[in-house]
Amino acid sequence: MEDQIISMLRARDEQGLRLIRDQYGELCRAVAHQILGSREDAEECVNDMLLDVWNSSAELEPTGLRAYLVTLTRRSAIDMLRAQHRQKRGGAQFAAALDELAEILPADEQVEQQVEQRELTAALTAWLRSLPSDSQRIFMQRYYFSDSIEAIAEKNRMSRGAVKMALSRLRKKLRLYLREEGLL
């Protein structure tokens, strides 16, 4: 199915987008909803994702489409959440003003931020890969997919207490790791 969708998107066939919505729409909506807590916002993120994937169809990898779609949706949801937080702090005009000011930031500063984020991503990737699969799964479910403790407990056949404990340990481990890496 993934191959078929990718071929369609590369051929600029909009049927590919419909297939994505049918196959992965629910998953992506759930991911966004976990972050935003709003069905409408989640739907908007799915639409953003579809637009993103349409615009980047030439660069699509032949494998890992589902994860890619989830990543795009999540990114969109976090951007939206960040904007909402800014609005909460200072109102819509403050948020808009911040966005406008961001445009005049020197390019090298933005590059620096991007480099820092890439370093952080690389560090997180290495750290996650060093974990046993159980821990990887629990961490990703909580901090990537924002799953509830109950949902994680159910998925992993653990008690809520065990999940909380595992997450607490993982956070401590991560803090230590990021400090060692000079990122904290």
Place this chain on the structure above:
Amino acid sequence: MNAFEIMDALGGVPAELVETGLQEAPSENAGKRRSSPKRMILRAASAAAAVIAVVIGVRYVRIRAVAGDSEALKVIGVDASQFHISGAMPYDLSQNCEVLGSMLHKPRTIAYAFDSDGNGSAVFDSSYRLISYSSGKHQDTSETELPENALMETAVQIAQRLDAGYQYYAERSNPDRLYFFFRKMIGADAYDAVTLLLNKDGSVRSFVAAYCDLDENFSSDSLDAKIEKELTESVIPAYQEKNSNYQGYEITNETFYFKNGWKTYAMLAVNFEIGDGFHDTCNYLIAE
């Protein structure tokens, strides 16, 4: 750095890690963890803990269940002569409301814990130092593998009398020994638990009754530091000494903290890597 930045950065992790988060735990783990005797023990009894006395001889069962208070577990009515074990049973341990246990030739033992597979065990002295442990290399038996014999009948009788669920395991290294776990739900999320290690002839090798409150939200840097210290200075060297193919260890997600009276404990489940992808899980009790 703030939480948003970490969240953002997580968005860039490779697809295989994203896929990991979309998975559920393998189904073969199901049930086993849920029914882990350790969990039963750790969840044993909160406010309205029943007091259970168990006396077992060959084909002889006498059980008394008496309502007790929440401050102590008292094992009563036990006639030590009924147990085919040597050494005094530490009945007076209820005074300090600790995890209670006993084991053959270990009269000073006060805690007895099982690993996450429900088989390995660790024994601790009154200072909570590890005395001994047996690894979790035991066979988890299915019901059909055990003969219908008097011992099974005994187990069923105990379960019926306690109105409790039960499980049993055979010890792989010594199939003539059977672990029996009896648990009784006494609250929405609380159990009384009695564990017996029986020889196949029905004699009792050891037993443990447990009473403690599981603290799901506990976190303590000082206890964590103590755990690290115990691991590096005591547990790991002891394990390495007995297992030449030791390759590493990891504290598992089956680790719990719980409070008993004013003390906090960590029931540590440690996975030892011992080669060929084989893991050996052991439990350790560490007090704050």
